[in-house]
Amino acid sequence: MTKFKRVLGTAAALALLAGAAQAVELRFECAQDGNECDTMNAIFQKFTAQHPDITVKMDLVPYKAILENLPVDLAGGAGPDLAKVTDLGGLHKYYLDLSPYVNKADWEKTFGKTLDWYRAGPDDHGIYGIQTQLTITGGFINKTLFDQAKVAIPGPGATWEDWAKASVAVAKATGTKYPMAMDRTGHRFAGMAMPYGATYFDDKGNPELGDPGFVAAAKQFVAWNQDGTMDKNVWAAQGGATYADASKEFINGDLVFYYSGSWQVQKFASQIGDGFDWEVIPAPCGPAGAGHCSGMPGGSGVVGFKSTKHPKEVAQLLDFLAQQDNYATLEAKSLNIPAHAGVAAAGVKYEGASPAAAKALNAFAAQVPTLSPVAYAYQGYKNNRAMFNITVTRLTQAIVGELSLDEALARMKDDLAQALAAAK
Amino acid sequence: MLKLITPVMQVVEWPMRALQRVLGPRRLAWAFLAPNLVLFSLFAFLPVILNFVYSATGSDHILLRDRSYVGAQNFAQLLNCQSYTDPNSCRIDVFWRAVWNTVSFVVLQVTFMVVFSLLTALILNRKIRARGFFRAVFFFPVLLSPVVVALVWKWMLQDQGLLNATLQNLGFGTVNWLLSPGWAFGWSVFISVWAHMGFYTLILLAGLQAIPRDVYEAAAMDAAGPWRVFRRITLPLLMPTMVVVLVLALIKGVQTFDEVYAFTGGGPGSATMLVIQYIYQTGFAGTPRLFGLASAASILVALVLVGLTAVQLWLTRRNANG
CATH class of the missing domain: 3.40.190.10 (Periplasmic binding protein-like II)
Structure with missing residues (x-):
């Protein structure tokens, strides 16, 4: 009986270790702008519910850290797996190309010209980031x-x-x-x-x-x-x-x-x-x-970095955020203008926005075309x-x-x- | 206490004796110094060496392996001027504006600082009522964070700030203090003097109290007037302390950054931009980050500071030798 217990214990420990080895934690660096990071985090929790082996740890940092510290961390190879950035083209050399992991045609159709902002130039056709806040x-x-x-x-x-x-x-x-x-x-x-x-x-x-x-x-x-x-x-x-x-x-x-x-x-x-x-x-x-x-135009977007050890999972997460219902939730709660063609076409019902704010946001959205x-x-x-x-x-x-x-x-x-x- | 130390010493004694046998008594000192030397090299010498290396490299990459060697190009750019007194004739005009602003700032700030600190110390050295309270009042700004000092003054001096509101209520016209290069610079000097004066006052006060009383008593017996006493006794005997204050204020003046940066951001235009702010903006806040140019500028500033320190040592030794 003792021998059986020992074998069972060892098997359980090995199973736990194997599980731990497969579990992936993605580090996401985000500077809060209104409630955007919190809203994204809620969407990421939904993602984790569907993919229990992938968790997202959000590091809330000041905006100055995104502008000044993140580039230094990335240059030193100590950056996070993904981050919300505003210097869209400036950090291009650190971006992970999501093309091998996502439906490129869908992303092109959905995010159009904003994808260019993350690219190195006209000859670059990679998919690097998702524009979460179009300003x-x-x-x-x-x-x-x-x-x-x-x-x-x-x-x-x-x-x-x-x-x-x-x-x-x-x-x-x-x-x-x-x-x-x-x-x-x-x-x-x-x-x-x-x-x-x-x-x-x-x-x-x-x-x-x-x-x-x-x-x-x-x-x-x-x-x-x-x-x-x-x-x-x-x-x-x-x-x-x-x-x-x-x-x-x-x-x-x-x-x-x-x-x-x-x-x-x-x-x-x-x-x-x-x-x-x-x-x-x-x-x-x-x-x-x-x-x-x-x-x-301008704003911020979420990108993955090529220094990540989990490129596939980063791409999965961003692809999840890019899904129309998730993206619409993000824009409606964070009161942002959508860069997602489908969400823009359907219109955003801004949650908790005053009539003046909703009118103003729609006035800005009308200027996008x-x-x-x-x-x-x-x-x-x-x-x-x-x-x-x-x-x-x-x-x-x-x-x-x-x-x-x-x-x-x-x-x-x-x-x-x-x-x-x-x-x- | 001895009971605690003795067992520790007994434990340490054997390895120490063994180490001494191996290294010899002279080299053992180095073994004790080694940990501190390693830390000092890592956090003091290495950054200095890296600064020199970066100053000879270009590009906006941070890792040395990605940076290209450019020799003395960064220094050449900084020193490329038709006339050093006219920043507009310089290749990097903002650097020279910052240099001349720093020179003016240091001259004015150090002069006012020494004069007002001395006056305050002389007053606080007298037997006045609530002397302890006033000493604390003058020292209090030294305890404040430079950023807090800058923000408080900014709120008072901005276009719709406290000072303009007061002037308006008294029936005077308002002045946009932070939009006028002259006023913004003047206020920067004033705030810096206000914030640091207490420290130098304290040093001078200690110097004043170290002057023997019998010298003053002898002067009083000879019916010497206050001005004569000040000129012939106080000032000469205070001179060693004054030299320390002067040189410390000079070095601190050249290094000024935080309070002026938080107060004006270097503006209007570059009217209050000091050389340390130029280095910070070029190396860390600008885009692209010109680490090489910033390193070269910081080496030039370091040379000035080394010169000032040499002057301090020379003056201190001269005073010590009478």
């Missing part, structure tokens, strides 16, 4: 101030100059402190530069910061900051490429027109409440004409973050008078050449 830059207006000032809200097709004139008139009539403001980032500035005709790439596809459209927008932007049309505090009161926004001013009712993006909707809905009426406006146009009225090809190309370019930073640093120097605009533009060209040489 679009765009304008918000304080409608109450327009009503009080009895200034007509510019209609569809209105240009940046139309909005500037109207905002200045509203600010003057209502005693509002700032007519306009724009987040301090080159990504947002691109939303103004494209309607002015900025192409960001030359005929050969090389990146540039100095095409005629870009120069015209830069000239106008510097002038608006200097004459008080734009809230100068946002761009000029900072140094380097530090991010700054004017959401506080907009929420406090001190700002007529605010150029930011769809990720502000939740915050505005909860913090403005009944304070005043606000709206999302159609993408402003510019001298380049109707085809160039476009914001900049009209995004300019330049916007997609710029967002998908792997060194775009360097271009954003250079734009911010040098334009600010022109605004505060450290450099003339011509000097700033010349410096941008040099900085870009240096950045591209280093990034080779």
